[in-house]
Every structure is written in structure tokens, then in C-alpha cells.
Amino acid sequence: MLCWPRKLEAGKTTGEVRVISQEIWADVLGYVRKNISEVEYHTWFAPVKNLGVQEGSLVLGVRNSFAQEWFRKHYLELLEDALRSLGAQNPQVSFQVLPAVQEAMILPQDPPPAPPPARSGPGPRQAPAAFPAENRKSLNPKYTFENFVVGPNNNLAHAAALAVAESPGKAYNPLFIYGDVGLGKTHLMHAVGHYITERFPEKRIEYVSTESFTNDLINAIRDDKMTQFRNRYRSVDLLLVDDIQFLAGKERTQEEFFHTFNALYENHKQIILSSDRPPKDIQTLEGRLRSRFEWGLITDIQSPEYETRVAILKMNAEHNRIDIPQEVLELIARQVTSNIRELEGALMRVVAFSSLNSVPFSRAVAAKALSNVFAPQEIKVEMMDVLRATAAHFNMPPDVVRGSGRVREVVVPRQVAMYLIRELTSHSLPEIGQFFGRDHSTVMHAVSKVTEQLGRDAELTASVDALRRQMQAVDDPEEGTE
Numbered sequence: 071m072l073c074w075p076r077k078l079e080a081g082k083t084t085g086e087v088r089v090i091s092q093e094i095w096a097d098v099l100g101y102v103r104k105n106i107s108e109v110e111y112h113t114w115f116a117p118v119k120n121l122g123v124q125e126g127s128l129v130l131g132v133r134n135s136f137a138q139e140w141f142r143k144h145y146l147e148l149l150e151d152a153l154r155s156l157g158a159q160n161p162q163v164s165f166q167v168l169p170a171v172q173e174a175m176i177l178p179q180d181p182p183p184a185p186p187p188a189r190s191g192p193g194p195r196q197a198p199a200a201f202p203a204e205n206r207k208s209l210n211p212k213y214t215f216e217n218f219v220v221g222p223n224n225n226l227a228h229a230a231a232l233a234v235a236e237s238p239g240k241a242y243n244p245l246f247i248y249g250d251v252g253l254g255k256t257h258l259m260h261a262v263g264h265y266i267t268e269r270f271p272e273k274r275i276e277y278v279s280t281e282s283f284t285n286d287l288i289n290a291i292r293d294d295k296m297t298q299f300r301n302r303y304r305s306v307d308l309l310l311v312d313d314i315q316f317l318a319g320k321e322r323t324q325e326e327f328f329h330t331f332n333a334l335y336e337n338h339k340q341i342i343l344s345s346d347r348p349p350k351d352i353q354t355l356e357g358r359l360r361s362r363f364e365w366g367l368i369t370d371i372q373s374p375e376y377e378t379r380v381a382i383l384k385m386n387a388e389h390n391r392i393d394i395p396q397e398v399l400e401l402i403a404r405q406v407t408s409n410i411r412e413l414e415g416a417l418m419r420v421v422a423f424s425s426l427n428s429v430p431f432s433r434a435v436a437a438k439a440l441s442n443v444f445a446p447q448e449i450k451v452e453m454m455d456v457l458r459a460t461a462a463h464f465n466m467p468p469d470v471v472r473g474s475g476r477v478r479e480v481v482v483p484r485q486v487a488m489y490l491i492r493e494l495t496s497h498s499l500p501e502i503g504q505f506f507g508r509d510h511s512t513v514m515h516a517v518s519k520v521t522e523q524l525g526r527d528a529e530l531t532a533s534v535d536a537l538r539r540q541m542q543a544v545d546d547p548e549e550g551t552e
């Protein structure tokens with residue numbers, strides 16, 4: 071059966087499980103979609119609701135008993151394969167017929183069963199009801215200033231965005247933010263949108279990618295609806311345009327955008343543009359547009375340094391109510407260095423892996439979860455790793471194992487930890503002694519005591535074996551973690 075951590079089972083109705091299982095669900099849908107026809111996918115999978123994990127099984131809500139039977143017969147294996155591809159060893163899936171009311175209640179929280187987007191910008195998520203109806207379509211509720219971690223890599227862009235949010239149309243117009251993929255340009259633009267929406271609910275905001283702007287224009291020309299097109303873009307108070315570099319080489323779109331820009335600018339409406347490069351490096355961009363892009367403020371976002379990456383992971387984990395040790399976040403932050411979207415993906419991968427295999431978070435588990443995606447780094451076993459793993463194995467806090475207690479329940483884990491540190495690290499007896507606040511002869515005694523018991527005491531042998539396997543997965547992420 072598919073095992074999930076007890077923590078998750080216990081809280082199966084909480085947001086925590088839903089968040090985790092939704093991450094898994096999005097991947098499952100991606101897998102399914104690759105393996106069946108589009109018609110089949112839309113007929114059967116689009117209406118399915120992910121109900122989360124219950125008693126170790128991924129529960130899917132279907133519309134009626136016919137669909138339930140159909141899924142059991144035709145898609146069970148495919149769904150199990152999908153979970154296996156995510157690292158589940160004994161996947162289990164079950165189907166529940168949804169009462170009409172429940173179905174309606176679940177809808178707003180579920181991820182859209184859409185195909186993976188060509189570029190992973192903000193998805194078409196549902197926004198809280200408090201959003202003004204017009205703006206909510208285009209702004210991602212997660213992309214707010216509160217959820218944006220400020221570091222040396224982005225503090226100028228952040229300050230400029232905040233200034234614009236406080237005085238739209240007055241501070242810097244246009245604000246031009248550039249930087250590599252996945253570094254937070256869209257997030258900052260949306261943050262300005264949210265800020266303005268909250269303070270001035272009557273203001274109209276339009277967020278659009280350059281690609282959508284181009285497509286809208288093509289459709290408007292085709293359908294003879296240029297007036298509507300112009301009204302739409304020229305009547306807003308804040309225009310956010312993503313990936314403006316894609317204007318390059320599109321003369322008609324550039325022409326139309328030029329007039330949109332002028333209309334807004336002359337009326338003191340705020341424009342924010344994002345791009346992967348500064349205006350001067352966008353080839354085949356008309357000079358008059360380039361110079362307008364340079365009228366306001368041009369600011370860039372760089373790759374985040376280590377501390378900012380850890381802070382982003384921490385905020386993400388807290389946001390999703392995932393209790394994950396700092397050292398695991400640090401490992402992920404060392405593994406993924408240049409793209410925040412990938413950084414968040416890596417965190418979710420570790421969460422899904424640990425959840426699907428019912429193993430607690432640890433550096434070893436994180437290394438294994440990420441080994442297929444990122445080149446495995448050399449991860450050395452440290453004394454602290456062994457102490458933490460041993461303490462968790464015996465269900466007690468690390469400080470107690472390292473403390474002065476003399477009862478057998480504490481002494482055995484302490485001796486096991488000393489034995490494993492001696493075996494798995496290159497630390498000397500005095501160093502290990504110092505780590506435990508003891509003399510080297512105590513460590514020597516512990517090592518010989520455990521050696522003596524191995525093979526004789528089945529329980530102790532099983533504990534040492536399990537911990538050794540877990541620790542060795544740190545050195546060799548390809549090793550099993552069970």
C-alpha cells in the first residue's frame with residue numbers, strides 16, 4: 071500500500087495534505103496526459119477532483135458510479151504508474167463518487183486540469199473572493215509583496231516596484247524590470263497589481279504576456295474588433311506586460327503597442343514591463359519604442375545568493391505548512407542555484423518523495439529525491455546527521471541522546487550514534503568524544519559495546535542496519551532509502 075507519513079494521515083483534512091497532494095496531483099495529471107489521447111483525457115480526467123490522501127491512498131472524486139467503475143477498470147494501472155514515476159513504491163489509488171454539493175465546494179481549490187504551460191508563468195488560479203472582479207482574472211494571489219523575499223539580488227527592483235505601487239503613474243513610468251528566467255519579475259509585477267487593487271479597488275489593472283497581447287491583436291484584426299481591443303488596453307490604470315522581448319521582429323504588434331503606450335503614458339497611467347534583457351539588447355525593436363522603454367527606470371534582478379535561497383525555501387515551506395528541517399532546506403538551496411522556480415520545484419519534489427515513500431525529511435531523502443533532476447552533489451555525512459537520524463529513529467530529541475542521561479533508553483541510542491559516527495565519518499575518537507561532551511574512552515567503550523551486540527541482539531542489529539542504510543544514502547543518493 072502507498073504509505074504516507076503519519077503526520078499527514080492525521081491531518082488529512084488540513085490544508086497541508088491538500089497542498090502536498092495537489093503538487094503530486096499536478097504531476098500525475100501530466101503523466102496521464104502523455105499516455106492517453108486528448109479526447110480521452112478531457113472526457114475522463116478533466117472532471118476528476120483530487121480529494122487528497124486518506125489512509126495511505128490517493129482518493130479521487132468522480133461524478134458517478136459509472137465513472138467510478140470505468141476508472142477502476144481502465145485507469146487504475148495508469149494512475150499507479152504515474153505515482154510510481156514520482157517515487158511511490160506501493161501506490162494505491164481509490165475512487166469516490168462525489169455528491170453534487172461536495173463537487174461544487176471542491177472546485178475552487180483544485181488545480182486546473184490544464185496541460186503544462188509552454189512557459190511556467192503564473193497559472194490561471196482562482197483568487198480569493200475579496201479581489202475586485204476585473205483584476206482577479208489576471209493576478210496570481212500568491213505573488214504579493216508579503217510573499218517576496220528581498221535580498222541583495224533584487225532589492226533595487228523591489229524598492230522600485232514598491233515606489234510605483236505607492237505612487238502609480240508618478241514615481242517611475244515605465245518601470246522596466248529585466249533578468250533571467252524564474253527570478254521573480256512576474257511576481258513583482260503582480261505584487262504591484264495587488265497593492266494597487268487593495269488601496270484603489272476602482273482602478274483597472276491588466277496583466278498580459280507579450281504573446282497574449284500579440285494573439286489578442288491578431289484576433290482583433292481577424293474579427294474586425296480593433297475598437298474593442300484598443301478600449302481594453304488603453305482604458306486601464308495599470309498595464310503589466312510580461313516578456314516584452316517577444317515584441318522583437320513583430321512590426322504590427324510593435325506599432326499597436328507604441329500607440330497603447332502613448333495613450334497610457336499621456337494619461338499618467340502606470341506601465342510596468344518585464345524582459346529577459348535590457349531594452350538596448352532587444353534586437354529589431356523600433357527605436358521609438360526602445361527610447362520610451364528607457365524613459366522611466368530600468369532595474370534588474372540577479373540570481374539569488376545562498377541566504378536568499380534558503381529564506382525563499384523557508385517561506386515557501388511555512389506558506390504550505392510543511393515542517394521541514396533547516397538542514398534539508400540548506401541542502402536544496404545548495405543544489406539549485408540560479409532559478410527560483412526550479413528551487414520551489416525542488417522543494418515540492420522532496421516533499422512529494424518523502425510523502426509518497428513515507429520517509430521523514432532528511433538530507434539523505436532530499437539528495438535521493440533530487441538525484442534524478444540535478445547532478446548529485448557530494449554530500450558528506452556529518453556527526454550532526456548521524457545524531458539527528460539516530461535520535462529520530464529512537465524517537466527522542468537529539469539533545470537528550472547527547473545529554474547526560476544514564477538510563478538504558480538513552481544510553482543505547484547514544485552508543486549507536488557514537489558507533490555509527492566512528493564507522494561513517496573520519497572523525498577521531500577524541501573529536502567524537504568532544505561532540506558528545508565526553509572522554510574518548512567513553513566513545514571507545516560505546517564502539518566495542520555495539521560491535522559486541524551486533525548479530526546477537528536482533529533489535530539493535532536492525533536499528534544499526536536501518537540507520538547505516540539511511541546514512542549511506544547521503545553519500546550515495548542512488549542507494550535506497552528504505
Ligand SMILES: Nc1ncnc2c1ncn2[C@@H]1O[C@H](COP(=O)(O)OP(=O)(O)OP(=O)(O)O)[C@@H](O)[C@H]1O
Nearest residue numbers: 217218219250251252253254255256257382410411
Ligand atoms: N524574491 C522572491 N521571493 C519569493 N518567491 C520568489 C521570489 N522571486 C521569485 N519567486 C518565485 O519564483 C517563481 C518564479 O518567479 P516569476 O514567475 O516571477 O519569475 P520570472 O522572472 O517572471 O520568470 P520568467 O522570465 O520565466 O517569466 C514564482 O513562484 C515566484 O513566486
